[in-house]
Amino acid sequence: xxxxxxxxxxxxxxxxxxxxxxxxxxxxxxxxxxxxxxxxxxxxxxxxxxxxxxxxxxxxxxxxxxxxxxxxxxxxxxxxxxxxxxxxxxxxxxxxxxxxxxxxxxxxxxxxxxxxxxxxxxxxxxxxxxxxxxxxxxxxxxxxxxxxxxxxxxxxxxxxxxxxxxxxxxxxxxxxxxxxxxxxxxxxxxxxxxxxxxxxxxxxxxxxxxxxxxxxxxxxxxxxxxxxxxxxxxxxxxxxxxxxxxxxxxxxxxxxxxxxxxxxxxxxxxxxxxxxxxxxxxxxxxxxxxxxxxxxxxxxxxxxxxxxxxxxxxxx
Ligand SMILES: Nc1ncnc2c1ncn2[C@@H]1O[C@H](COP(=O)(O)OP(=O)(O)O)[C@@H](O)[C@H]1O
Ligand SMILES: N[C@@H](CCOP(=O)(O)O)C(=O)O
Numbered sequence: 001x002x003x004x005x006x007x008x009x010x011x012x013x014x015x016x017x018x019x020x021x022x023x024x025x026x027x028x029x030x031x032x033x034x035x036x037x038x039x040x041x042x043x044x045x046x047x048x049x050x051x052x053x054x055x056x057x058x059x060x061x062x063x064x065x066x067x068x069x070x071x072x073x074x075x076x077x078x079x080x081x082x083x084x085x086x087x088x089x090x091x092x093x094x095x096x097x098x099x100x101x102x103x104x105x106x107x108x109x110x111x112x113x114x115x116x117x118x119x120x121x122x123x124x125x126x127x128x129x130x131x132x133x134x135x136x137x138x139x140x141x142x143x144x145x146x147x148x149x150x151x152x153x154x155x156x157x158x159x160x161x162x163x164x165x166x167x168x169x170x171x172x173x174x175x176x177x178x179x180x181x182x183x184x185x186x187x188x189x190x191x192x193x194x195x196x197x198x199x200x201x202x203x204x205x206x207x208x209x210x211x212x213x214x215x216x217x218x219x220x221x222x223x224x225x226x227x228x229x230x231x232x233x234x235x236x237x238x239x240x241x242x243x244x245x246x247x248x249x250x251x252x253x254x255x256x257x258x259x260x261x262x263x264x265x266x267x268x269x270x271x272x273x274x275x276x277x278x279x280x281x282x283x284x285x286x287x288x289x290x291x292x293x294x295x296x297x298x299x300x301x302x303x304x305x306x307x308x309x310x311x312x313x314x315x316x
Pocket of ligand 2: 032
């Protein structure tokens, strides 16, 4: 589990009292996750998730928390941050910024079928629409400027073939970002990390999604590309799965058809999505943080995905 900060039962009990969420029944550190400290909090009023933010600051966090609130109130199945008696949804626990949200029903579908990919496509398009009238703005903090900053930090740790690919792809993505087709892409608040482990299912029913802490204002196409790169590939090889991808794309487009610029740039954004997670995984792997039982994700996976998307471009 990724528990960077240990929370005592007394601290958890005090927090539940401040939020008027009842008396503590159980407190359990959560396995999975690599960014924040997460606990399941059970009280006599229900089940909640407590997150202590390890990297994000109190200035950055309102965007994510109010986005979740906005989407939840817009009918999307996302966790709704709980306020204290003053109406504040950003709290402090163990000296760290923290939030408490409702625990979603269901479990991750780690071997998705076309029906699951279609459900994700539908939800993603609806989330994009629901986010259009969200009035806060914060860029994707793991977007192109972060890639440009972080690539030089990881380059000394990797081999010459990888370094050549990383440099070349970064140059290509800077070129794409400067194009008129890119400027024409529709954008808004995006999740930007909607992987298999961030969506809940009950059988074939999608019951919700969480982990909005990489969200930001970016192109909707980038968000879709991140999903296609995780839900619609063969995990061992990184190979694109055309059947699952067609299910996701058709379902997405039934809610919001892609524009001409989006269709043109889908191959480039699939590469961008792979590059983004290759860089972050390299960064987490070679510059790790202290946490109990933190398991870094394998960077080589996204190197394979990137090479695959370059060798075999995928069109909508
Ligand atoms: N609202 C929620 N409802 C149910 N489970 C959740 C919720 N939020 C987090 N979890 C559980 O916690 C785990 C880690 O959460 P995640 O947000 O992915 O962590 P991190 O931000 O550290 O990557 C998830 O895999 C999931 O099992
Ligand atoms: N999904 C990303 C990293 C973020 O991890 P998460 O547990 O917060 O989803 C990856 O797989 O590299």
